[in-house]
Amino acid sequence: MxxxxxxxxxxxxxxxxxxxxxxxxxxxxxxxxxxxxxxxxxxxxxxxxxxSGKPAVLAAVLEPAAADVAELVAQLAALPRHEAQEVAIRRFTDLAVLHRGVMDVIQDVIPVIDSMPEIGGLVADGIQLTGYLAGSDDTFEKDLAKFAVNGLLGECRYPGDRTDDELRRLCDTALRRLLLPT
Structure with missing residues (x-):
């Protein structure tokens, strides 16, 4: 039945x-x-x-991505820093490709995102994730991670003719070249 x-x-x-x-x-x-x-x-x-309103609808739209990011941040918190950075790069790339449609939505609300408590958890987890991607507490490394994340999200927003695998490879390679020590 x-x-x-x-x-x-x-x-x-x-x-x-x-x-x-x-x-x-x-x-x-x-x-x-x-x-x-x-x-x-x-x-x-x-x-x-x-x-309760349009921000609550937005929160529901973003909920699957927010849950995935929250789960990743919780997983990373239990790992040593160098291992957390490696996992963060791999998993963030996967999530960015999986939830690429969310990038269009988030880009539109970035100017007012801090005034939307309905998605505050996603914002906080995103900030934590950027710290894990940086791999250190160094301000320059954190700024570099923000730069890399913004570029990656922009690329996922407009992937052109790239397949998911091609986009995943591009993003993973870019993050590794920018964020991992040589």
Missing amino acids: AVTTPARERTRREIVRQAMDLFQTAGYNATSLQDIATAAGCSKATVLYHF
């Missing part, structure tokens, strides 16, 4: 799916709750039944 998903859960998933598509194509700032409701085939009131 097939297990069915309750209508509320299907509606919530459709709202999140449509919001992701709209945030990617039109941008977070240009997308209204009414746009999301129309795309999801429901009313704005239904969207507000499931979410």
